[in-house]
Amino acid sequence: MTAVETDLTRTQAATRTETLIAQTEQHVAHNYHPLEVVVSEATGATVTDVEGRRYLDFLAGYSATNFGHRHPALVAAAQEQLRRVTLTSRAFYNDQLGPFATELAALVGKEMVLPMNTGAEAVESAVKVARKWGYQVKGVPDGCAQIIVAAGNFHGRTTTIISFSGDETARADFGPYAPGFVTVPYGDLAALEQAITPHTVAVLLEPIQGEAGVLIPPAGYLTGVRQCTRRNNVLFIADEIQSGLGRTGRTLACEHEGVVADMYLLGKALGGGIVPVSAVVAGEDVLGVLHPGEHGSTFGGNPLACAVGRAVVSLLRTGEYQERAALLGDQLRAGLDRLLGHGVVAVRSRGLWAGIDIDPDLATGREVCARLAGYGVLAKDTHGSTLRFAPAIVIQKDQLQYGVDQLARVLGDLRSTPVRAGGAARRS
Numbered sequence: 001m002t003a004v005e006t007d008l009t010r011t012q013a014a015t016r017t018e019t020l021i022a023q024t025e026q027h028v029a030h031n032y033h034p035l036e037v038v039v040s041e042a043t044g045a046t047v048t049d050v051e052g053r054r055y056l057d058f059l060a061g062y063s064a065t066n067f068g069h070r071h072p073a074l075v076a077a078a079q080e081q082l083r084r085v086t087l088t089s090r091a092f093y094n095d096q097l098g099p100f101a102t103e104l105a106a107l108v109g110k111e112m113v114l115p116m117n118t119g120a121e122a123v124e125s126a127v128k129v130a131r132k133w134g135y136q137v138k139g140v141p142d143g144c145a146q147i148i149v150a151a152g153n154f155h156g157r158t159t160t161i162i163s164f165s166g167d168e169t170a171r172a173d174f175g176p177y178a179p180g181f182v183t184v185p186y187g188d189l190a191a192l193e194q195a196i197t198p199h200t201v202a203v204l205l206e207p208i209q210g211e212a213g214v215l216i217p218p219a220g221y222l223t224g225v226r227q228c229t230r231r232n233n234v235l236f237i238a239d240e241i242q243s244g245l246g247r248t249g250r251t252l253a254c255e256h257e258g259v260v261a262d263m264y265l266l267g268k269a270l271g272g273g274i275v276p277v278s279a280v281v282a283g284e285d286v287l288g289v290l291h292p293g294e295h296g297s298t299f300g301g302n303p304l305a306c307a308v309g310r311a312v313v314s315l316l317r318t319g320e321y322q323e324r325a326a327l328l329g330d331q332l333r334a335g336l337d338r339l340l341g342h343g344v345v346a347v348r349s350r351g352l353w354a355g356i357d358i359d360p361d362l363a364t365g366r367e368v369c370a371r372l373a374g375y376g377v378l379a380k381d382t383h384g385s386t387l388r389f390a391p392a393i394v395i396q397k398d399q400l401q402y403g404v405d406q407l408a409r410v411l412g413d414l415r416s417t418p419v420r421a422g423g424a425a426r427r428s
């Protein structure tokens, strides 16, 4: 190709990017603010844009692609199932749901599974189950059930869930709000104990708050929550939709404290990045409160979802991914700790999951992410100047190092030519 031809191809590719972004912005509701990268292909820990540029994916679909994009075993399971049957509805039995529920329940150490599709649906389902359990098992007076949640939570975007969100952007103008929720500070055991009343049916928590910036509660908190919920005959619901399934170096983040919740909410990685699959996993004493017609979903428990979910469970059963996330997590942490004082003010991490607070005077998280993309690394900011790093667990050591090095490079650039004083005040 001549230099002129190369330039022309480049211009055409750039035009294609612009056209696709413009089309998306024109015809898709503006409920997200994406970085200006148009992905057309992905494999493992990397994605490729329409201009042929490769990036390391340090978000991994908010942990939906924990096992990497298009993991061969997961794609094979989906393809195999596509040749047989994909949807039956729960009006009939199918040959994947029973095995999926059995295998998932065993992985989590429980008896029963309620299959749903999205994470928010799993949370909604848990709210219903906890309330019904409260009325029928605990004996709470009708209509009085209360569920305790934590400040800074993220459990999804439905009307009930945003009713107990502290995020004003997610809440404002979507009322009237659902009653029955009490918010306490995250990590504060005394506040939680004080909030419990005879009408409390459940405590709903993320064992590590993901959207809040990978916030890890003080050591002993989850153990304390377990003890006080047990003492008060209250269910402990662990939302492990983002923290679960290998991300933190364990199958479940609760395991770090040896805590067993009454209900686990799983989603994201459970669908292997291929189809939405979520589940409530609990004992028969809890999920047994549901009877035909009381709850359901047309797509919940469909054979394609179950086949992919079974393949995900098989990957996790080996323990390989959990071990790898822990090992790579140590490398990630060491790399990020070296940036403390060089534009990074705080690092929190567990396994291959890190929240990184950037000096707000240097830049917003959004600005850092835009610059990282320029150096071939895709990451996502959250809350002003916090970044979240959560690459696929299949990422190679040198790729992980490359990502951390690019953050160092961006921070170096910013420190030599600060773009904005008072960056913290800018909207992210």
Ligand SMILES: *Cc1c(COP(=O)(O)O)cnc(C)c1O
Binding pocket: 062, 117, 118, 119, 120, 121, 123, 154, 155, 156, 157, 206, 210, 211, 239, 240, 241, 242, 243, 267, 268
């Ligand atoms: C993503 C997420 C949800 C919601 O899942 P969706 O599939 O987006 O509905 C719920 N809880 C937590 C902790 C999450 O990270």
